[in-house]
Amino acid sequence: MQRAKTIEGAVVTSTVANMMNRDHMRAFLRRGATLAAFFALLWAVQVVNWITGYGLNPAFGLIPRHVSGLDGVIAMPLLHGSFSHLMANTPPLLVMGGLLVATTTRALLPVNAVVIGCNRRT
Numbered sequence: 001m002q003r004a005k006t007i008e009g010a011v012v013t014s015t016v017a018n019m020m021n022r023d024h025m026r027a028f029l030r031r032g033a034t035l036a037a038f039f040a041l042l043w044a045v046q047v048v049n050w051i052t053g054y055g056l057n058p059a060f061g062l063i064p065r066h067v068s069g070l071d072g073v074i075a076m077p078l079l080h081g082s083f084s085h086l087m088a089n090t091p092p093l094l095v096m097g098g099l100l101v102a103t104t105t106r107a108l109l110p111v112n113a114v115v116i117g118c119n120r121r122t
Contacts, residue, residue, distance in 0.1 A: 031101040038097070039090070045078045046086050057081070077112075 049056040062076045063069025080086040096111060 035097045035101050042078060042086065046080055049079060
């Protein structure tokens with residue numbers, strides 16, 4: 001068995017041979033299931049929010065210019081103003097999530113930070 005030398009700082013890329021590896025497929029399916037669970041969570045939160053008359057938005061959303069509303073930074077990405085808002089956000093999230101599922105999860109936090117940061121309007 002031949003071992004590949006690792007170079008410090010080098011990025012390891014996936015090849016077709018590596019993708020057929022059982023461990024790689026298991027990780028791929030686990031990431032895909034996580035993405036599906038995240039979408040289910042988004043839609044479940046939206047349904048509960050709709051049933052409560054969008055009462056979750058002021059309760060758990062970010063409240064501008066109030067220190068007490070800063071805890072909304074955590075829940076705000078899960079809250080949407082309407083079903084059309086959630087449906088408009090779904091395709092970009094599917095594309096970005098699908099790319100992360102197919103490649104790696106190392107970039108998950110930086111990608112989400114950029115998406116959330118670009119999504120905020122002043």
